[in-house]
Amino acid sequence: MTRRDLLRMIGITAGSAVMYQAMAGMGAIKTPPKRAATKLEGSVHGTSVLILGAGLAGMVAAYELRKAGYKVQVLEYNARAGGRNWTLRGGDSYTELGGETQHCQFDQGQYFNPGPWRIPYHHTALLGYCRELGVQLEPFVQxxxxALVQATGYFDGKPQRFRTVKSDYHGHVAELLAKATSQGxxxxxxSKEDKEILLESLRxxxxxxxxxRYTMGPQSGDRRGYAKEAGGGLNAKPEYSQPMQLHDLLASNVWQNLIVDGAYEYQTSLMxxxxxxxxxxxxFVREVGQVIRYNAKVTNIEQDDRGVTVTYQDTLKxxxxxxxxxxxxxxxxxxxxxxQIPIQVGAPMAAAISAVPYLASSKVGLQFKRRFWEExxxxYGGISYTDSxxxxxxxxxxGFGGTKGVLLGSYTFGMQAFEWTALSAAERxxxxxxxxxxxxxxxxxxFENGMAVGWHRAPFTLGCFGLWSDEARKDHYDNLCQVDGRIALAGEHASYLPAWQEGAVLSSLDAIERLHARVRAGSRA
Structure with missing residues (x-):
């Protein structure tokens, strides 16, 4: 049996999390190494760089370029920095396309992240900046x-615990595979020896x-939980719970949610x-805020062999x-x-800029009087899934054990997101x-109050993230990432980590390193 065959069998039966661990144990994959610190060495003689956008990609570039001696200016459309790195708190206001304005009424200390909300452990560049800039981190429960899994029309209409769905699915599959193994x-x-080990591992x-057999008893109860929990004193004995039928698990499609703890992006730890x-x-604003000009709407980008000229308007005046x-x-x-902005670049980069649609996404944050999900x-933390x-x-x-709390009350993509944002914010x-x-x-x-954000209706981004297809990447990605004359692009769209802040950071570091190489080459010419 080849290593590939074995890994495939492990993946099918045990899930990608176990397969990933097996691959790591075999040395087939390695944890990504920590990215080396960016070094923009050599004198730049006061060279100036204009950065468009004060999201993470823009501010990373401003931070590193200023340290290297560049003169830096940043133009930002919003009245704040961060871009999609954004948190809504009480007192904030937000106006989306169409003109509807929401006023956040969350209590002090409560907040909602409309954009990114978690950081995987292997996003070392972003985590490195958190460490460097003194951003305190805490665990994110993925x-x-x-938590709950809901399938309309199944299980008597009752949401099921994630652990029972996972345990029952694994149990039934293990029983079927054990039967197949025992029957030869x-x-x-x-081999015969591996067969014996496989059967024991399945059990x-x-x-x-x-x-x-996978049936009601101590073995299944130890995984899916109990109908009556163990206690102390009289009547303390636990009562076993009845597993769900395999047919219901398959027909309800709840098994689709089980991959979440195995997907590389969501494996613990997250922060x-x-x-x-x-x-x-x-x-980042504490470091580079003095070079950011806010409320600056870029309307034209031109370049020649001497430099770059950008036209913009002050949205407040x-x-x-x-x-x-x-x-x-x-x-x-x-x-x-x-x-949608005139930009003077070559045909390959221009085609690349126009080749990438953005995914629609919608989020709703809800504040409640008490943390009933805990009480x-x-x-405590985590995600519940529903086919609603x-x-x-x-x-x-x-804030575990506190009083009030804000849930991410809905998170949708694509057509589901369009359906949500066809409604007013209050209706969402x-x-x-x-x-x-x-x-x-x-x-x-x-329930007390809430906020709704549809990313395809956010004026500063018109979408959640760049939705590359394999064909578009093949035809346009490298052209997008080139330095075109005196202009370079950066952001999560210029990475293989779409939607993640790590993609924005890494693309920015790559772009400024190549810009710096151009500057140094010119100074030596």
Whole structure:
């Protein structure tokens, strides 16, 4: 049996998490090494760089270029820095396309991250800046085995615990594979010795009985939980719970949610900044805020062999266009916006800018009077999944044991997101409470207020992230990442980590290193 065959069998039966661990153990993959510190060495003689956009890509570039001696100016469309690195708190206002304005009423200390909300452990560049800039981190609970999975029309309409779905699915699959192994179906694939080990591992992994059955009892109860928990004193003995039928698990499609703890991006540990994701953006602002010009709407980008000229308008004081000039330009404006701005670049880069659509996405944040998910249902952090229009909802990974809390009450993509944002913001919030009631009976009586953000209606990005296809990457990605004359692009769209802040950071570092090489080559010419 080849190593590939074995890994494939492990992946099919045990899931990608176990397969990943097996690959790591075999040396087939390695944890990505920590990225070396960026070194922009050599004198730059006061060379100037104009950065368009004060999201993470723009501020990383400003931070590193200033340290290297460049003269830096940043133009930012919003009245704040951070871009999609954004947190809503009480007192904030947000106006989306169409003109509807929401005023956040969250209590002090409560917040909602409309954009990125978690950082995987292997995003070492971003984590490195958190360490360097003093951004305090705390655990983000991605997988909670006590969270819920809901499938309309199944299980008597009741949401199921993630642990019961996972345990029952693994148990039934382990029983089937054990039967196939015992009947000799795998004799050609594994040796007699490996067959015995495989059967024992299936019994252990799937919670099977000694005769390799998955049924109600101590083995399954130890994984899926109990109908009556163990206690102390009289009547303390636990009562076993009844596993679900394999047919119901398969027909309901709840198994689709089981991959979440195995996907590389979501494997523990994940983290979040204490106090909100925008603590990262605010840390960068402390370093480079003095070179950022806010409320600057870029309307034209030109270049020649001497430098770059950018025309922009002050959105607070509309009037005559203003001009910013520099020797070089790093543009981090999302392609969904940049494709609508005249930019003087060659045909290959221009085609690349226009080749990438952006994914629609919608989020709803809901504040509740009390943390009923903790008090009533012992759910501390994590994500619940539903086939209702909510998509998913997530419980805060901070403030455990407190009073009030803000849930991510809905998170959707694509057509589901378009359906949500066809509604007013207030109606989105109302619908999120209505559908959430199907998972948590306390929803409606504990709800206080909420905020809704549809990313394809956000004026500064018009989408959640760049949605590359394999064909588009093949034809346009390298052209997008070139230095075109005196202009380079950066952002998550210029990475193989779409939607992640790590992609924005790494693309920015790569772009400024190549810009710096151009500058140094010119100074030596």
């Amino acid at each position: 997988v909670n085995y006590n 179906s795998l004799d050609k694939e594994v 252990y992994w799937g919670g099977l009985t000694k005769d390799f 979040q900044p204490v106090g909100g994701m925008d603590m990262i953006g605010k840390a 509309p009037g005559a266009p203003q001009v910013a000039k520099a020797d070089w330009c790093l543009c981090t404006i999302p392609l969904s916006i940049l494709s 009533d249902e012992t759910i 229009p909510l998509g998913m909802l997530s419980y805060p990974s901070h 919030v109302r619908k999120a409470v209505e559908y959430g009631q199907q998972l948590h009976p306390a929803y409606s009586r504990e």
